[in-house]
Amino acid sequence: MERSSDVVTIVDRDATILFQSPSVARVLGWTQQHPGNQPLSAIHRSDQPVWRTIVEFLIDDSGGEMVAEWRVRHGDGSWRYLQSNVTNLFHEPSVLAWYSQS
Numbered sequence: 001m002e003r004s005s006d007v008v009t010i011v012d013r014d015a016t017i018l019f020q021s022p023s024v025a026r027v028l029g030w031t032q033q034h035p036g037n038q039p040l041s042a043i044h045r046s047d048q049p050v051w052r053t054i055v056e057f058l059i060d061d062s063g064g065e066m067v068a069e070w071r072v073r074h075g076d077g078s079w080r081y082l083q084s085n086v087t088n089l090f091h092e093p094s095v096l097a098w099y100s101q102s
């Protein structure tokens with residue numbers, strides 16, 4: 001994940017970012033990874049219901065996966081459209097979180 005060209009984000013059940021790949025700087029212009037932040041703070045307000053729908057749908061589906069599109073704030077303040085594959089990996093002992101690859 002460290003060398004992935006995609007933005008990889010690992011989020012716990014409380015929607016706290018545990019990890020983001022270094023490619024977040026290239027894709028979203030963020031100067032640093034954002035562990036501890038909430039992903040909803042970067043998702044456009046109009047697209048936040050998409051996140052909630054995914055969580056509700058996947059919460060009990062170990063290994064379940066959904067594809068979503070949403071706008072995420074770039075470091076320069078603009079919005080970027082991302083397509084993300086979100087996977088429930090809470091059943092994986094080495095992850096125990098939501099896995100998103102954009």
